[in-house]
Amino acid sequence: MKNSTRILILIVSLSMLAVYFTPIWEINLDAPQYPEGLGFEIWINRMTGDLKTVNGLNHYIGMKTIEPDSIKELQIMPYIVGFLILGGVLVSVIRKRKLFITWIIFYAISGIVGAVDFYLWEYDYGHNLNPDAAIKIPGMSYQPPLIGEKVLLNFTAYSYPSTGGIILISGILIAIIALIYDFRNYENKEKNI
Amino acid sequence: MQTMATMLLSLVVIAGGFSMYSGCGSKKGKGPLMESNAPSKVYVEPGKFDEFYSFVSGGFSGQMAVYGLPSGRLLKVIPVFSQNPENGYGYSEETKPMLNTSHGFIPWDDSHHSELSMKDGVPDGRWVFINGNNTPRVARIDLKSFRTVEIIEIPNSAGNHSSPFTTPNSEYVVAGTRFSIPVDNKDVPISTYKENFKGALSFIRVDQNSGEMSIAFQLITPPFDYDLSHSGKGPSDGWFFFSCYNSEQAHSLLEVNASQKDKDFILAVNWKKIEELIKQGKGTDKAVNYAHNKWNESTHSAESEIIKTVKTLTPADVSGTMFYIPCPKSPHGADVDPSGEYIVGGGKLATVIPVFSFSKMIKAIESKQFDGEIESIPVLKYESVLSGEVQNPGLGPLHTEFDDKGFAYTSMFVSSEIIKWKLDTKEVVDRMPAFYSVGHIMIPGGDSKKPWGKYLLIMNKITKDRFLPTGPELNQSAQLIDISGDKMKLLLDFPTVGEPHYAQALPGDMISKNQVRIFKIEDNKHPYALKSEKDARVERKGNEVHVYLSAIRSHLTPDNIEGIKVNDVVYFHVTNLEQDWDIPHGFAIKGNDNSELLVMPGETCTIKWTPKEAGIYPYYCTDFCSALHQEMQGYLRVSPKDSNVPLTFNSNK
CATH class of the missing domain: 2.130.10.10 (YVTN repeat-like/Quinoprotein amine dehydrogenase)
Known part of the structure; x- marks a missing residue:
């Protein structure tokens, strides 16, 4: 492993510490009655924002209330990210390519599992509706987008990564690019020999 | 000749009346008295704010x-x-x-x-x-x-x-x-x-x-x-x-x-x-x-x-x-x-x-x-x-x-x-x-x-x-x-x-910049406040009845109450559980000789009511709060003084 790769991985790992202090994802809702905006943020271990208001509005369409205390992911995530940080630091200290590759695979899997889990969670909230809801529109579901925007009745929902999420996503991309460069470098060296 | 004079007189009266209501002439503050671009100076575009708050006594x-x-x-x-x-x-x-x-x-x-x-x-x-x-x-x-x-x-x-x-x-x-x-x-x-x-x-x-x-x-x-x-x-x-x-x-x-x-x-x-x-x-x-x-x-x-x-x-x-x-x-x-x-x-x-x-x-x-x-x-x-x-x-x-x-x-x-x-x-x-x-x-x-x-x-x-x-x-x-x-x-x-x-x-x-938008429900120290609609209830103390009523879009809880008797002193303690700006709920009951209530988000207000006759008394939210505001209503049954209708209250039964 090149020295520059090591330093890069160290920086990526340490910058992930910021994920403990910034929201990972944000969901914003746009409606005529809310010119001041409405939305909430998903952090590594909690949710903030207008959850009460969103829950209040969601009861009309029979969505379950969002209760951060009952979401297991919010208890697990701090450990996963902590493990990623620790792994990254080890990679940069031990300088073993195998460890580096293992770390990247773990990082990537965590990301994919996280995204799938988030999608399923959104699917459940959007589809699993109270049959006694006041507003029932045949065929209508209210799943917010994984990423991007979507019109849900009088609301437009926007779902985008926030600071923490951007750090996590760019971290894995940087790590993969670093790995590719490191490989090329290694191959070149072999050719030279 | 007399007709002519009458006609002239009535014309003068009409003209006078016309000028009175049409507001023309500088005497009424138009013309030279008025700023020529006055409309643009007082026009505040829709959605824009005035420059000043003025606090004018109500006499x-x-x-x-x-x-x-x-x-x-x-x-x-x-x-x-x-x-x-x-x-x-x-x-x-x-x-x-x-x-x-x-x-x-x-x-x-x-x-x-x-x-x-x-x-x-x-x-x-x-x-x-x-x-x-x-x-x-x-x-x-x-x-x-x-x-x-x-x-x-x-x-x-x-x-x-x-x-x-x-x-x-x-x-x-x-x-x-x-x-x-x-x-x-x-x-x-x-x-x-x-x-x-x-x-x-x-x-x-x-x-x-x-x-x-x-x-x-x-x-x-x-x-x-x-x-x-x-x-x-x-x-x-x-x-x-x-x-x-x-x-x-x-x-x-x-x-x-x-x-x-x-x-x-x-x-x-x-x-x-x-x-x-x-x-x-x-x-x-x-x-x-x-x-x-x-x-x-x-x-x-x-x-x-x-x-x-x-x-x-x-x-x-x-x-x-x-x-x-x-x-x-x-x-x-x-x-x-x-x-x-x-x-x-x-x-x-x-x-x-x-x-x-x-x-x-x-x-x-x-x-x-x-x-x-x-x-x-x-x-x-x-x-x-x-x-x-x-x-x-x-x-x-x-x-x-x-x-x-x-x-x-x-x-x-x-x-x-x-x-x-x-x-x-x-x-x-x-x-x-x-x-x-x-x-x-x-x-x-x-x-x-x-x-x-x-x-x-x-x-x-x-x-x-x-x-x-x-x-x-x-x-x-x-x-x-x-x-x-x-x-x-x-x-x-x-x-x-x-x-x-x-x-x-x-x-x-x-x-x-200092305006309060809502009252935090968790800071509500009213002795009859509700923190959740699960706690909504009715309690009797002799001839005093306390209704702990919650209001949130778009229901009042409880919304069916029985066992109230003529001449009971009924206190409706209404807590608005909303935590969203500009979502007040009102409360009114038929025949109340007191008044209605307007309850701000996170607030508890109490209105007293003494029913004088047996019968069914509807109550409802008076502030158009949501698409289902008209559904935000309930019934209260008042029975004669000596009746043995038990005190019950419920919602969604």
Whole structure:
């Protein structure tokens, strides 16, 4: 492993510490009655924002209330990210390519599992509706987008990564690019020999 | 020929009527009087805010109205001294104590003057005070919530008119009596006016952090009618000036008998020196009864306390602190300019406007330029205090406000006009008719050290043909005048609530940024609050029934209640569980001889109801809260006194 790769991985790992202090994802809702905006943020271990208001509005369409205390992911995530940080630091200290590759695979899997889990969670909230809801529109579901925007009745929902999420996503991309460069470098060296 | 004459006559009448309602001609304030681009100066685009909040007293409505300026749009009517069934103020169990007095529950008053709290002589946007004239009271409104949060009654007083003007840091709010009365309000012949009646001037201390008011002391002065007042500022800080009429001490047909003397007075009071004298032990604690009512924002409830003593001081107790300044003919306004040097008197029947000089007054006191004394209060020589007189101002000068360029503006009630004059030369530079008979006038910050001299709001007493007529009873009319240039220009007319006697105004952002949007439900300490609709319930205690009712879009819980009996005393404690801005819920039940409620998010309000007949009583939310607002309803069953219907309550069964 090149020295520059090591330093890069160290920086990526340490910058992930910021994920403990910034929201990972944000969901914003746009409606005529809310010119001041409405939305909430998903952090590594909690949710903030207008959850009460969103829950209040969601009861009309029979969505379950969002209760951060009952979401297991919010208890697990701090450990996963902590493990990623620790792994990254080890990679940069031990300088073993195998460890580096293992770390990247773990990082990537965590990301994919996280995204799938988030999608399923959104699917459940959007589809699993109270049959006694006041507003029932045949065929209508209210799943917010994984990423991007979507019109849900009088609301437009926007779902985008926030600071923490951007750090996590760019971290894995940087790590993969670093790995590719490191490989090329290694191959070149072999050719030279 | 006769027909011809009749036709001509009717034509004249028609033409006259036409011009009356079409409002043409400069006589009505169009044409040369009007700013040519007036519409663009008062037009506030949809979605945009006004430049100023104005707090306009509600007069005989007992309330205070808030208008945006320059648009004249009514933003809110704040209930203060009068019950307001629209939101339950003065009807709900929580707000009823606000209207308690030593005379019991007095659900109305005549509110006269608004005054903003000040810091360093400039309005700070924390509170606005307003006086109740009839049953003497002073109220404090919190400008974070636009709610009346405190009312204090004034003992030994009747007709709290020269109130609630404040000192430059709102150390004190004053309350001078318009009717002199016997100090302990004893039963005496009215003809013993001169010996038994007194004019009490109260100084109410304001806590600088909480705003809480307490009567610090009362000055018991000769039985004149104390009309208006203003605090000194800058060099004259530490002094207060009260105008008074009826120095004749008449007690009947004042119209004639109190207009005999050529001059009445402005009483100058050195309150800083009086503070020192009190510290030295001067003053007598007198037994009285007066109510002090406070709103508690965490319990969402008011408490009323009757206070039993007040410190009083006679002129002899505080000699050397009070001086009468002679002022022509029944003065109304006693207005101090932004520099604090000039005190302008407004003699309602005077032909000049006297301008007094504070520095001359101090010299006159030092050199004892006295013209006798009244009950040991020295009377200063008129000329020794006078800076100058504004000559030929018009008729009936009432009240003066100031801009930031050295000009004063005085309302002329009798000649129905506003004059603009220069403070240093006392020269009239402009005049403009008022429609009609202007009383008070207001420039934002115009009685402070820092006027925002852009607009002048004038509050007229007579409306007549200014708006589409509404029968014999018309709202009063206010007019907005542009004073940014050399000439005053009329911008706008708008009708006002009640009869405004004074107003105050401040730039919008000094207040808008502090606004409360919701009350946090977790901070709600009301004893009957609900934190969740799971706890909604009905409890019986003898013939008292407490309904813990929750309101959230779009249901009331519980919504089916049975087992209530005729003549039960039912209390509905309604908690609005919403935590979203501008989602109030209302509550009303059929046949309630009390009122409805309007409950803000996170708040608990209680309304009492005593059903008199058995039957089914629907109840519902009165504030259109959501698409399913009409579904936000319930039924309550009332059974005869001797019935054995069990008490039940439920929701969604």
